[in-house]
Amino acid sequence: MKERKVEVCLKELVKERGISLRELARLSDIEPSIINKLANNKREKIYLPHIERIAEALDIDDISKIIRLK
Known part of the structure; x- marks a missing residue:
C-alpha cells in the first residue's frame, strides 16, 4: 500500500497572486x-483554522487549491 502525504501548496498560490x-x-x-x-511541507500537523x-486571506473557496494528497 502506498503511503499518502498531505501537501500544502502555498508557494504556488502566492506566486500566482504575486x-x-x-x-x-x-x-x-x-x-x-x-x-x-x-x-x-515541514509541519507535522496542519491545523484547520x-x-x-x-x-x-487568498479569497479561496475550494480547499483543494491549498492542500492535496500526494
Missing part, C-alpha cells in the same frame, strides 16, 4: 515561521 509568504502571513495573521513551514485563515 505576493510573498511574509505578506500571506500578515494577511492571514499567522506567524511567518508557521507559513514558511507549511509552504515547505490555519487553512481557513489562508483561504480567507
